[in-house]
Each structure stands twice: as C-alpha cells, then as structure tokens.
Amino acid sequence: MKKMNTSPISGALELLPAEQAVFTNLKNKIAEVYHRHGFLKIETPVIDRTEILFAKAGGDTEKQVYKVVKTAEAADEADQALRFDHTVPLARYVVEHESDLVFPFKATQIGRNFRGERAQKGRYREFYQCDIDIIGRNQLSLAYDAEIISTLLDAYKSFLTAKVVARTSNRKILNGLLEFLGLSHISKEIFDVVDHAEKVPAEASREALQNLGINDEAIAVILSFIEIHGPREDVIPALRDLNVTNETFSLGVNELDTTLGLVAAQGFGDNIEGDMKIVRGLDYYTGTVFEFCLPDYKGIGSVGGGGRYENLASNFTDQTFPGVGGSIGLTRLYYVLTENNLIKSQDGELIDYCLIPISENEYTFVADLAAKLREKGQTVDIIFSDKKLGDKMTYAAKLAKNGVVIGGDEVASSNLTVKNFATGEVAPLNI
Amino acid sequence: MKKMNTSPISGALELLPAEQAVFTNLKNKIAEVYHRHGFLKIETPVIDRTEILFAKAGGDTEKQVYKVVKTAEAADEADQALRFDHTVPLARYVVEHESDLVFPFKATQIGRNFRGERAQKGRYREFYQCDIDIIGRNQLSLAYDAEIISTLLDAYKSFLTAKVVARTSNRKILNGLLEFLGLSHISKEIFDVVDHAEKVPAEASREALQNLGINDEAIAVILSFIEIHGPREDVIPALRDLNVTNETFSLGVNELDTTLGLVAAQGFGDNIEGDMKIVRGLDYYTGTVFEFCLPDYKGIGSVGGGGRYENLASNFTDQTFPGVGGSIGLTRLYYVLTENNLIKSQDGELIDYCLIPISENEYTFVADLAAKLREKGQTVDIIFSDKKLGDKMTYAAKLAKNGVVIGGDEVASSNLTVKNFATGEVAPLNI
Numbered sequence: 001m002k003k004m005n006t007s008p009i010s011g012a013l014e015l016l017p018a019e020q021a022v023f024t025n026l027k028n029k030i031a032e033v034y035h036r037h038g039f040l041k042i043e044t045p046v047i048d049r050t051e052i053l054f055a056k057a058g059g060d061t062e063k064q065v066y067k068v069v070k071t072a073e074a075a076d077e078a079d080q081a082l083r084f085d086h087t088v089p090l091a092r093y094v095v096e097h098e099s100d101l102v103f104p105f106k107a108t109q110i111g112r113n114f115r116g117e118r119a120q121k122g123r124y125r126e127f128y129q130c131d132i133d134i135i136g137r138n139q140l141s142l143a144y145d146a147e148i149i150s151t152l153l154d155a156y157k158s159f160l161t162a163k164v165v166a167r168t169s170n171r172k173i174l175n176g177l178l179e180f181l182g183l184s185h186i187s188k189e190i191f192d193v194v195d196h197a198e199k200v201p202a203e204a205s206r207e208a209l210q211n212l213g214i215n216d217e218a219i220a221v222i223l224s225f226i227e228i229h230g231p232r233e234d235v236i237p238a239l240r241d242l243n244v245t246n247e248t249f250s251l252g253v254n255e256l257d258t259t260l261g262l263v264a265a266q267g268f269g270d271n272i273e274g275d276m277k278i279v280r281g282l283d284y285y286t287g288t289v290f291e292f293c294l295p296d297y298k299g300i301g302s303v304g305g306g307g308r309y310e311n312l313a314s315n316f317t318d319q320t321f322p323g324v325g326g327s328i329g330l331t332r333l334y335y336v337l338t339e340n341n342l343i344k345s346q347d348g349e350l351i352d353y354c355l356i357p358i359s360e361n362e363y364t365f366v367a368d369l370a371a372k373l374r375e376k377g378q379t380v381d382i383i384f385s386d387k388k389l390g391d392k393m394t395y396a397a398k399l400a401k402n403g404v405v406i407g408g409d410e411v412a413s414s415n416l417t418v419k420n421f422a423t424g425e426v427a428p429l430n431i
Numbered sequence: 432m433k434k435m436n437t438s439p440i441s442g443a444l445e446l447l448p449a450e451q452a453v454f455t456n457l458k459n460k461i462a463e464v465y466h467r468h469g470f471l472k473i474e475t476p477v478i479d480r481t482e483i484l485f486a487k488a489g490g491d492t493e494k495q496v497y498k499v500v501k502t503a504e505a506a507d508e509a510d511q512a513l514r515f516d517h518t519v520p521l522a523r524y525v526v527e528h529e530s531d532l533v534f535p536f537k538a539t540q541i542g543r544n545f546r547g548e549r550a551q552k553g554r555y556r557e558f559y560q561c562d563i564d565i566i567g568r569n570q571l572s573l574a575y576d577a578e579i580i581s582t583l584l585d586a587y588k589s590f591l592t593a594k595v596v597a598r599t600s601n602r603k604i605l606n607g608l609l610e611f612l613g614l615s616h617i618s619k620e621i622f623d624v625v626d627h628a629e630k631v632p633a634e635a636s637r638e639a640l641q642n643l644g645i646n647d648e649a650i651a652v653i654l655s656f657i658e659i660h661g662p663r664e665d666v667i668p669a670l671r672d673l674n675v676t677n678e679t680f681s682l683g684v685n686e687l688d689t690t691l692g693l694v695a696a697q698g699f700g701d702n703i704e705g706d707m708k709i710v711r712g713l714d715y716y717t718g719t720v721f722e723f724c725l726p727d728y729k730g731i732g733s734v735g736g737g738g739r740y741e742n743l744a745s746n747f748t749d750q751t752f753p754g755v756g757g758s759i760g761l762t763r764l765y766y767v768l769t770e771n772n773l774i775k776s777q778d779g780e781l782i783d784y785c786l787i788p789i790s791e792n793e794y795t796f797v798a799d800l801a802a803k804l805r806e807k808g809q810t811v812d813i814i815f816s817d818k819k820l821g822d823k824m825t826y827a828a829k830l831a832k833n834g835v836v837i838g839g840d841e842v843a844s845s846n847l848t849v850k851n852f853a854t855g856e857v858a859p860l861n862i
Contacts, residue, residue: 001749004482006527009511012476014524016531017538018582020473036805038782038812038830045557046477046543047445047497051435066478068497068513070547080440082499096437100447102829106812107448112477116501126476143794143815150798154805265795267802318432351469363574366695367581371698372586374467379539381469384574398533399469416555 011117011125013331022343023334026159030130030328031110033155033179037147039108039132044089046112050081052092055315064115082114086131087325091313094135094321104144110330122339124331130155133325135312140322142255145288145308146262148326152292152304155328162342166263166274167229168290170256171307173239174279176249177225181218190214190222195279197226228276232260235274252287259288286310288324300336304328311417347384352378354396355416358389358407365411369404372431397421404429442548444762454765455776457590461561461759462541464586468578470539470563475520477543483523486746494658495546513545513862517562518756522744525566525752534568535575536731541761553770555762561586564756566743571753573686576719576739577693579757583723583735584699586759593728593773596693598660598706599696599721601687602738604670605710607680608656612649621645621653626710628657645714663691666705683718690719717741719755731767735759783809784849785827789838796842803862828852835860 008014015023035041045067052063067078083089086109092103110130117123132151134144149166157165174194178187193208202223209219221242227240239253256274263272286307294300295309306326313321327416337343353373357366363384370380381399383392396403403419410416416429434479439445446454466472478499485493489529498509514520517540525536541561545681548554563582565575587595605625609618624639631763633654640650652673659669687705711720718739725731737757744752768774788797794815801811812830814823820836827834834850841847847860 002526002747003749004486004747005480006483006523006747008476008523008527009478011481012478014475014527015473016528017471017473021471025473036808038785038809038810040448040452041455042448043446043454045439045445047440047443047545047557049436049440052437055435064501066499066501068499069509070495070497078500092437092439095433096439096445097447104816114478126478141815141817143791143813147813147815262794262798265798267772267799316433316435316437318434354469360574361694367693367696368698369525377467379467379469382574382578383536384572384578386570386572395533 009125011123013124013127013335019338022338023330026343027110027128027130027330027335029158030155030226030330031108033158034108034110034132034151037106037132037151037154038291039106039151042090042107042109043111044083044086044093046082046114047080048078048083048089048092052316053083053088054079057309064117064124066114066116067306070395084115085113086111086129086327087133087312090133090135090325091132091321092318095313095316095319098137098319103135105135106132108132122332122335124335127329129332130328130330131325131328134322135321135323138320138322140324142258142288143262145255145259145324146266148306148324149259149263149272149288149290150266151427152306152326152328153263153271156292156303160294160337160342162294164271164292164303165295166268166272166290166292167278168259168263168272168288169274169276169278170252170288171279171285172248172252172287173256173276174225174252176246176252177221177244178240179248180244180246181221183218184370186214187214188325191279194226194277195281196221197277202427226276228274229271230275232264232272232274233271236260236304239274239276255287279306280305284309284311290326292328294342297340297342300340303336309360351381351400352402353380354400354403355380355382356389356392356396356403356405357382357384359407361408362406362411366406369406369416369431440556442554442765444555450769454761456773458541458559458561458591458761461761462539462781462823464589465539465541465561465563467583468537468563468582468585470537470582471657473521473524473538473540474542475514475540477513477545478511479514479520479523481510483603483747484512484514484519486519495548495685497545497547498767504633515546516563517560518597518743521562521564521756522747522752523568525789526744526747526750529750534566535571536566537563538566538667539563553763553766558760558762561759561761562756564754566754569636569751569753571755573689573719574693576686576690576755576845577697579737579755580694580703580719580721581697581699581760583737583757584694584702585759587639587723588733591725591768593725595702595723595734596726597699597703597721597723598709599687599690599694599703599719600709601683601690601719602710602716603679603683603686603718604707605656605683607677608652608673608675610679611675611677612652614645615650616644616836617645622710625653625657625708628708628713657707659705661704661706663688663695663703663705664699666836667691670705670707686718689731700818711736711738712844715740715742721757723759725773728771728773731771734764734767766828782812782831783833784811785834786811786813787820787823787827787834787836788813788815789836792839794836799861800837800847843849 066082068080069078113129178184189212195204236257278291285307289307291302291305308324310322312323355366373380417426418429419426497513499511500509551600609615620643667688709722717737720738721732722736739755741753743754786797804811848857849860850857
C-alpha cells in the first residue's frame, strides 16, 4: 500500500521507459541534424541569477519564473531562479565568453526550461526546448535567417512524415505598413490583434481594431493585409501591389523575398510560405519571424518558431550582437504527435539479447558471452533469478528481441540456440 | 562595455563549445555502455514535491536542498524543491508506475542534480550524475550487484586509459564484526571512523575509537580489519582468518566472495578489489558497497560508487523493493580528468566542411552542395558574410577540418577543390 502520493508534480511529463525511448529518439534526431548543420552544443546552468533572468523578462514571464531559495528568506528577495528559456542564458553566455568565441557563433542548446504556468493539457511547467541561434558581432547576413529555418525544417523532416510548413513574415513589413498608415503609436496593440487574428472570427479582429480608434479605411487595409499568405511567387507580388510607399515596408518585403528564396534553394521550397498573420509574441524580434505548423493537422497549432533580433544582449553590454534563432518545443511536440498518432512506438529500443542461465553454474559462461555480444555493439541483459524457466522466458520476451537459454549442455558443447520472440523462430547462435 | 555581471552562478560548470564537446562525448559514451548492458533510460522531473524529497533526506542533505517558490511565500513552506540525487525520484517513480514496469527493473538516469553546497574547487551546486539501478520486487539476486559494478567498469573503460579499480566491501561484514565485538550499539559512530580512516593518520582513528569507549583489544581488531584490502584470493582468506563466529559476518564474506568472482567472470578481475575501508556515507546501504578510484592517481579520490539497499521505497510504500545501484558523478569526473590531463580535447567535434561562397550569386549552388554533404552524414557550415576571403578562410580554419571556396568558375564548371586545414593539402572534391 502506498504511504504517500507518488505522482510527479503537475505540469511535468513523466514517461514510462518505452515512451521515454521514443522521446529520447526524437531529441537525438534533432540534435543530430543541428550538429550536421554546424551548430556547436553549449549548456548553460539551469539556475541563473535573478537579475540576469529578469533583465529582459516582463509581464507574464516574470510571474511564471520559479525562484530558488535555500533558507527561510522570502521568495521576493531570491537572487537565483530557474531559467525560463534558452535565449536569456545565451545572451549572458555570449557576453561572458565573447573573447573565446568565433563569430558568427552558431550555438545549439537542448535542455529543460521552467515556467510556473497554469497546468493544463499539453502545457508543461518543466519542458524541453531544442534551440539553435546564430549570433553575429555588429552585423549578421540575412542568409543566416534562411539557414535557421532550413535547419529546423531538416530537423522536423528527420522524424515526421507529415508535411511541415514554415509560416514566415518579417516584422518590418507590418511596421512599415503601420508607419504608412500613421498608426505607429499603437503598433504594439495592433500587433496583438494580428497575433490573435487566427484564433478569432474576422469580425472580432475588426471590432478590436475599431476599439483602437482606427478608421474604416485603414482597418480594411490591415484586414486584407493579414490575409496575404502563400508561396513566394504569390505573396511578394501581393505585398508590392499594396503600393505602400514606405522604406521600412519595402526593406521588409525584400528581406522576406530573399529569405523565402534561400530556404527554397536549400531544397525546402514546398515547406515555406509567406504569411502576414505571423508576428510572434515576443517584443525583441525585429525582422524575420516564423512559426512551424502541420497543414494537414490544423488543430495542432504551432510546433516551433523563432526570428531575428537586432540586439541579443542589449541589457548586458554596450556591444551589438545581432542574432537569429529558432526553437522546437520538444515536450509539447511529443505530446501533440502522440495524441495525433503521428509517431509510433518503435521496437528499436528493445534489448537485442536476453541471456538466461539455468543455474548459477552457468554465470561465468554467460558473463563471457554477454561481453562478446556487447563488444559487437549488441545490447544484452542477463536474467539472474531463481524463478522457473517459463517465467524467465516471459520476462525476456517483454524486454528483448531474442532469448538465449544456457544450461550445462550448452556450456559443455558451446552449441547455443537463439529464439526470436517476434517470429518464434529458433536458430543457432554464432559468436 | 559590460553593464552587468554575466558570470554563471558560482558552483556551476559552464564550458566553452570545445570543452562542452568533450563533456558531451563522455556523457554519450557512458550512456551507450549503460544501454548495451540493457538499462532502460528514464527521466524524472527536476522539480519534485518537498515531502517526497525530504522523506529520506536528513542532516546535511536537507540543508542543501534548493526550494522552489513562485510567490512571496517563505521558503520553509515551499512544497516543491529541486532533486538532489536520482535515487529518491527513482523510488517515487517505481512506486508510481509499478504496475507498468517489468521487474527486475534496470533503469538509467543521466541528468542534473542540485545541492546548495559551499562552492569550492571541484565541488558543484549543479552537477550531472549518471546513475544505473536494478530494482527487484521482494527479492533480487546478488548477481545484479556484480552486474552494476561490471557495467560501471565498462563505462569507465570506454573513455579512460588509466586503470580503474572498484574498491568493494559489504556492510554485513563490518556489522557482523561489531555484533561479534558487542559494539552494535555504536555501529554508526564506528562506521564514521572507518569511513574517514583513509583521510587521517592511523593514530587519529585509534584515538577516535578510544573516545567511543572501546577497549584496546577490540580497537586492535578493528584497526587490523580495516587494513584488509586486495584481490579476492587475499582478502577472502584474510577475513575468514579473523575467526569471527557470527552469521552476519559470514554471510557478508560469502556475498563479497560471490560478487568479486562474478565481476572477474565479466572480464574485470584486475579492476576489482576487496577493501574494508569502504563503507559509503549513506545510511541506506545494507550489503555490497563500492567506490571507484584510479590507483595511479591517488589524489583524485573516488570517481563514483554505489551499493545495495534492501528497501528502496520504504518511505513511500509497504511493498519491498530491494535494489542495487551506482553512479558516476560526471561533472566532478570531467573536472578531475581535465585537471590531471587524463582526457584530451579531440578534434572530433570540429565541423567537417566549411563552405565559402564568394558572393550571393553562389548561395543556391552552395546550399545544394551543403544538403548533399549533410545527406552523407557530414557536418557542414556555410559562411555568409561580406568579409574578405582571407578573413573567411581564417574563420573556417578555426571551426572546420576542410574548407571549400565556391565562386562563379566553380559553379560553372562544378570542379570543386577542398583544402584540409590541418595538412594544408588541396584536393578535388567529389560529391
């Protein structure tokens, strides 16, 4: 009988071994693709100083940060807290280690972050994020925006058969449009309306814009603007046809055009679209912004995203470090893929061989056999127990692909047979 | 100029990319060996409920636990905290998921744990541990003790050329001896003296025992007992020669004899010794105990250890889950190996190819070439920048093994040459 509640904290994903194997496999595939694209792995501490974490955070994020305390001090005075994303620690890392890094610095961080969000289905308080970032010193070519998007698309391709699309925009385009319409003073509010446009009926967006005191003509322009989406050859002309005579707007359209073209050049032309509804919630994006979705599974929503920021570490240094980055929220991704049966448990994580000695007399022979099989890269378990042979075989069949029973005869003759549990087939084992 | 202190928290190991590659390589090798020995990977949340973490902790550990709080509540009332080891969450996991697990359950956990220790050289507040455990239901064969030790020895062998020895004892031996000497009532105090015997002169141990009120005859027995160490063929007879007529003692000697024999049977006879100085600090060990050391580098001390516990989860359930487990403290290990030059930075983590387009006109060709190389499993970086070719080559040589410059001629002819930065050799690149 249980003496205590042993469930994990709410908002944590705790998996059984077979599920964990699938999760780990996803994580390894993402890491492998990031590595092939030349990103260097770094790890930052989970605990960081509160002043560092709060230098950029604000609003909801700040409320969700977990403080870390050892003594009876009040949490408000805690000078350490758990990181809530990888971007802030990256900014600290770049400033701290600047003289030892080569720029552009292509970094990947894969690890857990922490947010005390209200726990709900598919939302986690402790979650894995798989980030890539490219940081320049003073300047950074736009081509790296395309490199980030292509790398992420390549990562999704490594484990998903469903189609993934990078819905891409550029903050300069909407900023330029709002300048042109004389609405820059309420750009933040309008960004929010655009950001939510997808989740509400068009009428609700119109109403929200009316409530901001915008005239009907400008509202019509904004509402038709945010409907623009599709492949490069449709989106870029549609944007130019708006005849917005504004430098920021034109620059944004040109940047988007270049980005869409370079991602296509990497072989992902079918996996990228321009989409003016994409703005991303965070304040610090200044150019390219993108979100990944599965067009055949609309309900899933975004499975990752990122963008360009002109200055990564402005809170920590006077130097300018422009960057572009993106992230796959692995814990949520695992959850939605599993929910939608888009990912299969593989038997790839079953042990290759279970060795079953009949008695203690065979232990030495079996240990030697196990060592030989492991040297060949096989995964091997040995069953040591007093249970009946039938029970041992049942146990072995749950864990392993193959079983080998070893008794006195087998030790004497070295003639071994192996049973394949999936097919029931029995064959000689040659080492 | 920096505006803020950007160093990581004290007690965290924050590595540069080349160092991180070495660290990650160690971690992957350990994980690979654990996997080949049939251990199943699990992950428990970093944050757990305080009542779970504190059910077993006590003394120093309790003082070192980091509480996690969101609001202004006092830390004393915090109902969540950061895990300080993998064993307590494993106990919770086994109880929580018991009906879904196959026993004996062979689990591995590799991840970060947290202790607010006084920060000092080689001591970390945030550190990786690489644990393996085998958990039985009601009973668990002694052969698994040997399996844990052999697996850990195999793990060390995968990255160390220096010899590693598992110094092994069995708690029952010392317990039996103390029963025999009529000293069971102060066994905890004597365990402490034995545990520290290595770090102090023999005279200090004698004095400590005298201070416990033990008579000189018994002290002489204890002091000569703790000097017993060496290979199985020396240690087992030496223990039997003590003529201690006590059942617990005899059982302990037999268990040690079996364990040493089975580890030798796995091919690690030269890497295991009996050693009566080994007791391990933690209360919950009840049988086999072991610590790993590098005999050629005495100063390094223990690089891992573990033991047998009769009841993993007694605080959480009435059921009995005997277990045996061990752990490699990876962060400390990385530190001591690096300090002692026992581990070399490898160039294995350098990128294979750096592709250097002369101008934007070559981007498409280069992106296509990169995709082809990556498909072959090569790691490829592309340099997008307006810098001079010489600067680009300098950058490439820092990051990559090979560089390929691509200009208009190369695109037209598809004749590419690759430069090996280590040898300076230039050769045709055939894709």
